[in-house]
Amino acid sequence: MGNKLIFLALFVLSLPAMARESAKDNYRTYCVQCHGMAGNGKGVNIRDMSVQPRDHTDAKAMSTRSDDTLFKVIKEGGLSIDKSVLMPPWGDTLSDDEIRDMAQYLRTLCKCKYGGS
Amino acid sequence: MNKLLIALSLTCGLAQASWADGGMDILKSQCSSCHNLTGPAPQTLKEIWARKGPDLFYAGNRYRKxxxxxxxxxxxxxxxxxxxxxxxxxPGPKRDVVDPSTLKPHVALSKADAEAVADTLMTLKPKSDLIAKEKIDDGTVSLSMGEMAFDKFLGCMACHRIEPDYGGLSGPELYTAGKRLQPEYMASYIRSPQAWDPKIWMPNKHVSDGNIQKLVHYLEALSKEKENGK
Incomplete structure (x- = not known):
């Protein structure tokens, strides 16, 4: 029994799972480059982009996106919801839990809910 | 005569060993405060935020000597x-901007030290298994077709520059990539940035094999353009 527990513990510890990072920290690392330090779509990369990144503080626009849509576009990228290829898929970078956290974090930036501000 | 040859080869071997060791001495004394020489790559955001320069522990899989x-x-x-x-x-008036006052110039080495360091760096190849999975074909791509894939179909320009004043700023410039990087490394990194650097802010765009070949050929062609010469 003891041996089995040790084996199980070693197996779990050897899994390549990354620690769950906070949405704020993930936003700072992955989203700010295009969506901006203030989340307003004015990131350092945007000058030459043909399509400008979404302003996450825009309550009117953000309230038209459901949580499921936000999850999908973060995980699978802009093309998955018929938007720009410039929004990449983050599914290999963020876990599903982190993406769900991010969708909720976006709600704090826009101070809005789906279907109404 | 044989003894002379043995003595000569021993001397050369020692010189080679001390040259390589000299490179590691320089790396440890001058480079290790900003560059990771031993791995692994950052596993948390805090670790990647603390990184001041590219990881060098797989430099031999990455760079052209x-x-x-x-x-x-x-x-x-x-x-x-x-x-x-x-x-x-x-924050800037129209968008976030780079604050050049925060960027420090990289130390410059003498020719002898640069050669010693490069010699040592090229021995660091812990990720040869990833490199071995890539094969670059002999094809070519026109600059216009390559740019179409890079800009329009894959959106790489969002973060990378393909000429000195065009493209995004958060990723490394790519108009010099073909000169800097081994083609198999470029292919492998495009295929999965996270296989090299799990927390990097470059996403895996699931680029097809055909487009990976096209991008590598494009980056190699791009680095041969005169205006991109560095």
Whole structure:
């Protein structure tokens, strides 16, 4: 029994799972480059982009996106919801839990809910 | 005569060993405060935020030796927003901008030191298994077709520059990539940035095999353009 527990513990510890990072920290690392330090779509990369990144503080626009849509576009990228290829898929970078956290974090930036501000 | 040859080869062997060791001495004394020489790559955001320069522990899988020797003697800024990019930007009137006052120039080495360091760096190859999975075919791609894939179909220009003043700033400039990087490394990194650097802010765009070949050929062609010569 003891041996089995040790084996199980070693197996779990050897899994390549990354620690769950906070949405704020993930936003700072992955989203700010295009969506901006203030989340307003004015990131350092945007000058030459043909399509400008979404302003996450825009309550009117953000309230038209459901949580499921936000999850999908973060995980699978802009093309998955018929938007720009410039929004990449983050599914290999963020876990599903982190993406769900991010969708909720976006709600704090826009101070809005789906279907109404 | 045989004894002379043995003595000569021993001497050369010792010289070679001390040369390589000299490179490691320089790396440890001058480079290790900003570069990771031993791995692993950052596993948390805090670790990747603390990184001041590219990881070098797989430099032999990554760089072209001739480029290393030249660049180490005459270093230029490759990442317009430095590393970690968010530490080197600030809000501007139209958009966030790079704050150049936060970027420090890279130390320049003498020719002999650059050669010794490059020699040692090229021995660091812990990720040869990833490199071995890539095969670059002999094809070519026109600059216009390559740019179409890079810009329009894959959106790489969002974060990378394909000429000195066009493209994004949070990733390294790519108009010099073909000179800097081994083609198999470029292919492998495009295929899965996270296989090399799990927390990097470059996403895996699931680029097809055909497009990976096209991008590598494009980056190699791009680095041969005169205006991109460095």
């Amino acid at each position: 001739e480029w290393l020797i030249q660049w180490l003697q005459n270093p230029t800024q490759i990442r317009p927003a430095g590393e970690f990019y968010e530490d080197h930007i600030k």
